Amino acid sequence: MASLDDLKKRISSVKSTQKITKAMKMVAAAKLRRAQESAERGRPYSEKMNNIILNLSSGLSDKENAPKLLSGTGEDKVHLCVVMTADRGLCGGFNSNIIKKAKVYFKRLSEDGKTLKIITVGSKGYDQLKRVYKENIIENISFKESKNANYFDANKVGKIIIEKFENKEFDVCTIFYNQFKNVITQIPQEQQIIPLKINEDETKKSDESYEFEPDEDEILENLLPKNISTQIFKAMLENSASEQGSRMSAMDNATRNAGEMVDKLTIEYNRSRQAAITKELIEIISGAESL
Amino acid sequence: MSEQFNLEIVSPEKSFLKKDNVTEVVIPAFEGEMGILKDHISLISFLKPGIIKINSGNEENSFYVDDGIVEFKDNNLSILTSNIFDISNTDKVKIQEMIKEAESDLASENLDDQRRFIISQKVEVLSSLN
Numbered sequence: 001m002a003s004l005d006d007l008k009k010r011i012s013s014v015k016s017t018q019k020i021t022k023a024m025k026m027v028a029a030a031k032l033r034r035a036q037e038s039a040e041r042g043r044p045y046s047e048k049m050n051n052i053i054l055n056l057s058s059g060l061s062d063k064e065n066a067p068k069l070l071s072g073t074g075e076d077k078v079h080l081c082v083v084m085t086a087d088r089g090l091c092g093g094f095n096s097n098i099i100k101k102a103k104v105y106f107k108r109l110s111e112d113g114k115t116l117k118i119i120t121v122g123s124k125g126y127d128q129l130k131r132v133y134k135e136n137i138i139e140n141i142s143f144k145e146s147k148n149a150n151y152f153d154a155n156k157v158g159k160i161i162i163e164k165f166e167n168k169e170f171d172v173c174t175i176f177y178n179q180f181k182n183v184i185t186q187i188p189q190e191q192q193i194i195p196l197k198i199n200e201d202e203t204k205k206s207d208e209s210y211e212f213e214p215d216e217d218e219i220l221e222n223l224l225p226k227n228i229s230t231q232i233f234k235a236m237l238e239n240s241a242s243e244q245g246s247r248m249s250a251m252d253n254a255t256r257n258a259g260e261m262v263d264k265l266t267i268e269y270n271r272s273r274q275a276a277i278t279k280e281l282i283e284i285i286s287g288a289e290s291l
Numbered sequence: 292m293s294e295q296f297n298l299e300i301v302s303p304e305k306s307f308l309k310k311d312n313v314t315e316v317v318i319p320a321f322e323g324e325m326g327i328l329k330d331h332i333s334l335i336s337f338l339k340p341g342i343i344k345i346n347s348g349n350e351e352n353s354f355y356v357d358d359g360i361v362e363f364k365d366n367n368l369s370i371l372t373s374n375i376f377d378i379s380n381t382d383k384v385k386i387q388e389m390i391k392e393a394e395s396d397l398a399s400e401n402l403d404d405q406r407r408f409i410i411s412q413k414v415e416v417l418s419s420l421n
Contacts, residue, residue, distance in 0.1 A: 038304065038305075041304060041305040041306065042303055042304060042305070044299075044301045044306055045301045045302065045303045045371055046303075048301060048362065048369050048371055049360070049371060051362075052335060052360060052362050052371075055335070056335065150304065151302070151303040151304055151373055154303070155373070209333070210333045210334060210335050210364075211332050211333060211334045211335075212334075212335055212336070213320060213321070213322055213325075213334065213335075213336040214321060214322055214336075219335060219336070219337055219360075222337050222360075223337065223360060226360070226373075229303075229373075230303060233303050
């Protein structure tokens with residue numbers, strides 16, 4: 001049995017860990033609120049962007065000559081996967097959930113005999129993937145310096161992707177991120193952004209015809225690269241809200257577990273103290289009796 | 292009948308401006324400046340660097356935009372843009388910096404004509420602000 005001193009030390013060390021996790025939980029809660037707000041504020045932009053693209057592409061007469069970003073290269077050989085994770089750990093299953101989802105997808109690709117290229121956004125994803133997929137990772141982007149998800153960063157990623165697409169380095173691009181549902185649930189998502197998949201259910205075909213200036217093709221060509229950045233930005237916002245939510249619940253659990261541990265250790269401490277006292281008493285009494 | 296319509300300017304990060312009493316908006320569309328009044332035909336276009344002038348009653352605001360997309364439908368004008376600022380409260384130093392940046396972009400070799408045109412537009416508009 002551990003000595004009283006050892007127990008005391010352990011209790012105090014668990015207590016200080018609990019303090020840290022509690023503080024991290026508070027910080028995550030505050031950041032979560034901000035992240036959620038900015039995710040909400042960013043929504044109108046991506047919605048409007050989506051609407052315009054829907055209107056444009058449904059009105060597109062010449063589907064054959066549609067921009068490649070919309071229709072694809074016509075091939076399906078090289079897949080680019082953009083795996084978006086956090087830069088920091090200690091956020092529960094947040095990073096591993098994305099990685100797990102991505103790995104399932106990678107496996108399917110390799111079974112189908114496709115070539116796989118990976119871009120990781122966020123250092124945790126890179127750390128986890130480099131063990132198995134080192135030669136597939138072509139780029140590792142990390143925004144450790146930026147405090148919040150911002151459009152400037154998203155645009156950088158978007159530009160890299162478009163540049164690679166124009167150099168014909170891949171045919172299909174998919175992004176992986178966590179969608180924020182609520183504090184306890186984040187759903188890992190895979191979303192294909194090149195060629196753009198248009199959700200037919202949401203297509204509210206407007207009968208109204210638009211006046212385009214200049215023509216549809218040119219607008220689409222201008223718009224689609226922007227849409228890529230927008231989608232990535234949206235994923236980044238969702239991701240940062242998810243990260244904070246996940247961290248908050250993970251730290252909440254950790255704090256609770258630490259509390260339980262402190263209780264258990266305290267009982268053990270008290271018991272062994274009591275045992276020591278009893279032992280001493282017995283020794284004294286039996287000593288007195290023998291006299 | 293009133294001659295007013297709704298305007299919303301959104302950037303990726305937030306809704307930048309929302310107004311429901313706008314009478315006229317002049318936008319720097321790609322093929323030239325374009326004035327939009329109430330009951331304009333439905334329109335989609337994109338922007339080149341320039342000034343957006345918003346006329347709402349007795350108030351007039353001007354904003355600088357880098358690029359963007361415009362949609363007008365049912366008397367709702369939406370402008371999506373990633374870089375926008377109010378001209379009246381931006382200091383000259385920042386504008387100078389932007390000009391310098393654009394000029395250095397222009398100096399680089401590998402630009403296609405369209406890109407070059409857009410950037411030189413930017414320089415022109417920004418210099419006129421100073």
